Structure formats: C-alpha cells, structure tokens
Amino acid sequence: MGLTNRCATLSALLMMLALLLGGCQSLNTEPENSLYQQLGEREGIANVVEDLLYLIVEDERINQQFKGMDVAQFHRNLTDQLCELSGGPCAYTGREMRELHSDMAITDTQFNALAENLILAMEKNDIPTGAQNRLIKQLVPLYPDIRNL
Secondary structure (H helix, E strand, C coil): CCHHHHHHHHHHHHHHHHHHHHHHHHHCCCCCCCHHHHCCHHHHHHHHHHHHHHHHHHCCCCHHHHCCCCHHHHHHHHHHHHHHHCCCCCCCCCCCHHHHHCCCCCCHHHHHHHHHHHHHHHHHCCCCHHHHHHHHHHHHHHHHHHHCC
16 A cells, blocks of 8 residues: 555545544543533633643744744634633634645645644643533544645
C-alpha cells in the first residue's frame, strides 16, 4: 500500500475513531453538564490552550509550523473557537480554517500531533474523557479545511 493510501486510511480511521468515541459518551456516568461547562468555561478553555501552546513548542513534529506566530492572538483565537464550538457564549472572529491553513501544507502526522497535544493539554487540566471526546467530535469537521483536501 502506498504512502498516500496509508495516510488516507489513517485519516479515515481517525475520523471513525472520533465518531465512535463521541458515541461512547452515552455510556459515560459523568453529570450532564454542557460541554462548555465540562471544559471549565472560558477560563478552563484558556488554560487548556495555554498548556497546548507549551506542548506545541516542545513538539519537534509541529513546532516549526508555528514559528513566528503571534502567540497572544493565537491563544485568544483558539480559546474563542473552542469556546464557541463547545456551546459557550464566545464568538470566533479569526480567519476561516481553509484560508488560514492554505499555504501551510499540513501533513496528517502534523494534524494528528496537534490533536494528540490537545488531548494531553485537556488531561493535564482534568477535563473528563467524555468532554474530551465531545470536543474532538466538534473538531473533526474542520479536518478537510485544515488539511486543504
């Protein structure tokens, strides 16, 4: 199987896994709070994003993609975006995902590394697994725009 086919297969498996994990949330015994509340509202989301930024800097797989970015703006935009996606009262006003990532040539490995770091940041902030899965499920539809497929 060629590299392109393996990447496509991996991407399809990741999307199916995210959907499956999202479906498992009904088995979850956590209290029925909104995703926004489970993420710790805006402050909790901002903490996750801050920890994500530290993980990005340390991750040789992706840190070059973020070199030279405006860290404060990235933090604010990603916090707003995750807040909005989780049902919070925030409005993401940054650029569209396709436009923002159009010249970045992001690979599946880089996409998956960022997703892995996001999960690590959520774990560090004691975000319940069900809430992590629900957030990932909200992010899956952004994949084609980020990868520019």
